Amino acid sequence: MLLSFVLNKVTPLLPSIIIFGVIFGFTGGSSGYSLLLVSSMSFVIFAGAAQFTTILFLINSEPLLAIVVTAIFINLRHVLYGIILREKLLVKNYQKFFLAYFILDETFLILDIANREQNQNPEIELDLPKILLLSGLVIWFMWNISTIIGFFVYELTGSSIQFPGNFIVSASFVGFLVDHFRKYPQERMILFITSLIAVILGFFLSNSALFVAIMVVGSVITAIGYRRKSSV
Amino acid sequence: MYSESSVFGAIFVIGIFTYFFRLVFLFGVPEILKSDRIESAMDVMPVAMLVALVIPTILFVGNSLMIFRPEVFAIVLSVPLVYKLKHSGLGLVFSVLFYLGFLII
Numbered sequence A: 001m002l003l004s005f006v007l008n009k010v011t012p013l014l015p016s017i018i019i020f021g022v023i024f025g026f027t028g029g030s031s032g033y034s035l036l037l038v039s040s041m042s043f044v045i046f047a048g049a050a051q052f053t054t055i056l057f058l059i060n061s062e063p064l065l066a067i068v069v070t071a072i073f074i075n076l077r078h079v080l081y082g083i084i085l086r087e088k089l090l091v092k093n094y095q096k097f098f099l100a101y102f103i104l105d106e107t108f109l110i111l112d113i114a115n116r117e118q119n120q121n122p123e124i125e126l127d128l129p130k131i132l133l134l135s136g137l138v139i140w141f142m143w144n145i146s147t148i149i150g151f152f153v154y155e156l157t158g159s160s161i162q163f164p165g166n167f168i169v170s171a172s173f174v175g176f177l178v179d180h181f182r183k184y185p186q187e188r189m190i191l192f193i194t195s196l197i198a199v200i201l202g203f204f205l206s207n208s209a210l211f212v213a214i215m216v217v218g219s220v221i222t223a224i225g226y227r228r229k230s231s232v
Numbered sequence B: 001m002y003s004e005s006s007v008f009g010a011i012f013v014i015g016i017f018t019y020f021f022r023l024v025f026l027f028g029v030p031e032i033l034k035s036d037r038i039e040s041a042m043d044v045m046p047v048a049m050l051v052a053l054v055i056p057t058i059l060f061v062g063n064s065l066m067i068f069r070p071e072v073f074a075i076v077l078s079v080p081l082v083y084k085l086k087h088s089g090l091g092l093v094f095s096v097l098f099y100l101g102f103l104i105i
Helices: A002-031 A035-044 A048-059 A064-074 A077-085 A093-102 A105-120 A128-157 A167-183 A185-201 A207-225 B004-024 B036-043 B045-059 B070-085 B090-104
Strands: none
Touching: A002 A035, A002 A048, A002 A105, A002 A128, A002 A167, A035 A048, A035 A128, A035 B004, A048 A064, A048 A207, A048 B004, A048 B045, A064 A207, A064 B004, A077 A105, A077 B004, A093 A128, A093 B004, A105 A128, A167 A185, A167 B045, A167 B070, A167 B090, A185 A207, A185 B045, A207 B045, B045 B070, B070 B090
């Protein structure tokens, strides 16, 4: 029952995980770094957005310190997940050390769904730590495999298909930006302000500095006066 | 291009910090972090990140605003289609098709 629940929730996420894994591997292949290094990002960092930023900045030869700071800043959101999940993951302390590795955007979403279903129907007994573990393992496996496949796709086709600079990454994420704009009207002001800041600061800052600036400004504006719907 | 060992060092540091962020508050949360404002600020990061990943990388080359390029047109043209079809994953498909179309033209 638990396995079927996890597969039921993970399967709809797999196409985007696989596609983004392949795109990441493809971008990694174009960076000139080895497969070992590119795929190591997928199991050491294991966080898509930070990985994309890291590989993009490596391609642009941004300073390593700036790359590290930017990626760490992006992954700060995992702190929020930890805070929210603390009361849901009632396991022994040593098990938390293992489960923490699998706290991702996707597994957080699955736990959120599981938690809601359990609240709606108290008769259902869902073991949230096991759901986190199982869904995390499936996603880990697919993410790492698709990264390697993407790398080899570049090796096979890279010389015949050449896309400029960051085109693939921008084109991949623009859909999500549009989708966000459509789904969350209450966040359109944040999108507008951060986009405006991006355009203004784009003339002065390097990519990594710009990245951090946009995220800081977005967060500060939100903290000062903006209320978003709460999750979980 | 950096040496592989220095890049791996950077990846390792990012990985350690990421793991630390995921782990640290599973054990306990300081009162200061229970504020709704801080939660909202962290919650908005993915949105700001999307903007940061798309807007500067599309519009700028270095610190120069360069919008009259086929890749910019391709991405911009894909926006209304993605909006209409309500499927975020199609952004890449349409952009690549438009870009290849521009190259052929």
